[in-house]
Amino acid sequence: KEKKAQNGYSIKLTIDNNIQEILEENLKKDLKKYSAKHAIGVIMDPATGEIIAMSGIAASDESRSASYLRSLKNLAAGFMFEPGSTLKPITALLALENKIFDPNDVIECKNYEVEGRPIRDAHQHSHLNFRDIIAYSSNVGISKIVEKVGPQMLYDRMIAMGFGQKTGSNLSGEASGIFRKLRDWQGYSLHSISFGQEVAVTALQLAQAYSCFANGGKVMQPYFVKEIRDEQNNLIKEFKPKKIRTISNQKSLDTLKVFLRNVVDYGTATSTKIDYLEIAGKTGTAEKMIEGEREYSKDKYTPVFAGFFPVKEPRYVMIIVFDEPEYKYHFSSSSAVPTFRNIVVSMLNRPDNNIITEIKEKNINYIEMPDLIGKTLEETELILQKEQISFNLISESKDGCVINQFPQPGISFDASEKVLVILDKVETLENEEVVDHVMPDFGGLTVRQALYSAVRRNIKLTVKGTGVVVSQSIPPGSKTDFGEECIITAN
Incomplete structure (x- = not known):
């Protein structure tokens, strides 16, 4: 029996078309510039969990048909990578909350060994204070800090922030990431995880985590559908922000924000700096595992930058990831960081942008x-x-x-x-x-x-x-x- 055709429902998304276009254009341009395999970006509202823009591009996409591309998984939610030093703020926040270290405490950062395995920094330092361990991204320094934090505390916080689990966004093909049970950690795992090894995340998971740093410690469920309406424009369903839990206190988060702003002001991400806008964030330059082996490659990397702005009342969290760029672009500071900055500048230059206007209205000089x-x-x-x-x-x-x-x-x-x-x-x-x-x-x-x-x-x-x-x-x-x-x- 034939049925009369009916019009489908209309869906209103959280996506901002203008910002989506800016994100896609910059990822496409820099994917070619850096000769990377993949370029991924997520922009999210930290206060609500709304996904404002999201894109994942593969170098092979240009040779594929549109129908084939539609069948592929969403790279922002499905592509997993080791996040590298972008995880260091998690250990830092735990140390601040529990008063294990003061921001001015000085820690020896010379080459270090754990279980016979060396821990080194890209740029060696003899001693750094706590805040500069984040600013200059010291693996040795964060390893010394995480030893005082301990495995149980780090594991519990990572789980509370959503690692090793789907975010609940309902995006097709979303991956859970990889985060092993505490009982499966080995002697070196505590240190490795503190600087972003032995764990795999998606860009969407990282955006959810950095939203916690920006919004006062609330784990927000990411979502991309605002409402569903029928053909008469009647509201069928409305989707609202959903707080999953709160993971920290405002005082500790305010200090962490200073640490992350230092990364941009004088640390590993100075090329992100914009004179009229405060940005906070963290670089990550993760070595990639050699396929089929249990060791890291010396020439394949995943540069990442995770940040938010404006610092005082963050409106946007943004994650930028490049997979296996040409070696001269393997540091985050030479790839993900400049891409992040270019996207921010393009967003600020939009006619409907009101970030700078709001700063002026609040008399922030x-x-x-x-x-x-x-x-x-x-x-x-x-x-x-x-x-x-x-x-x-x-x-x-x-x-x-x-x-x-x-x-x-x-x-x-x-x-x-x-x-x-x-x-x-x-x-x-x-x-x-x-x-x-x-x-x-x-x-x-x-x-x-x-x-x-x-x-x-x-x-x-x-x-x-x-x-x-x-x-x-x-x-x-x-x-x-x-x-x-x-x-x-x-x-």
Whole structure:
């Protein structure tokens, strides 16, 4: 018996067509630029769990028919990868919540071994404070921290944040990821998982996790359908935000936000920085497992950047992933990070964008931090009073000069926030010429003079001995990077 055809229902999605187009265009462009196998992106509203844009592109897509492409799984929800250092904030948050470490605690970050396996950093550091372990992404540092956190606490938090489970988005082909039961962890697993190995996630799972960091600790269920209506436009079903649980407290999350903003301001993601917008996030450069073997490749990587903005009241969480880019783009800072930034800039340039307008309406005045290094207390007070900047002072002697400051010089920050000035009694160097990115000659200087000279150039010094400097690990005149470490020996 024939039935009369009926019109189907209409579905209203959470997807923003304009942002979706921006995401797709940037992923397509950079997939080719980086010669990657896959490019994946997810943009989500951290407050609600609404999926605003989502795309996954394979290098082979151009040669495939449209019908074939429609049959493929959604890469953003179905493609699994090791997230690398983007998982480090989970351990950091646990350490903050349980007061295991203070942000200023200094931790030794020299090469380390666990169960006979080495743990190393891409750029070696002798010592870092807790916040800079996240900013500079130290595997050794986070391993020392997770040892104090312990396996049970890390396992419980990972489960609470949704790892190893589907997000509940109801997207076809969604994967659960890979996260082993605690009883199956081995001696090295605690450390590996803290920096994103021995676990596989999807971009959607990572977006859900970073939404927790952005929204006050709430695990929100991602969703992409807002409502269903019939042909007369009657509402059949409406989908609303669903909070699964709360995993942390606001004070600890506020501190973690500072850590993640430092990543952008002076850490591994400085190329993300936009003067008029605060962005927080974390880089990840994950080695890929060799197929069929139990070891990592030395030339195949998955660069990832996970971030959110604006920092004070986050509107967007974004995850960018590239699978096996050309080796020169294997670091997140040279692939996922610039792609993230380009997408943000395109979003801000849209005519209907209101992020910058809202910042202005809330009277958030972003100004650039002046350079106070080497200034006396009197000079510092005059500069900060002129700029109407409030500050907290750490000093053992008010006769000295500024040896460090937070934010660092040139960083944009909310003018209503207090800055930190660290003063010490240091022997100043008369007529010293500061040449950016060049290692100075510390020979013949006292240790205090060397420390003063180094801090002016953002060089980290490790001191062996006391008295006058007789040798240094990096020759004078060598090119230096921000935060580079030099070991000096004095007697």
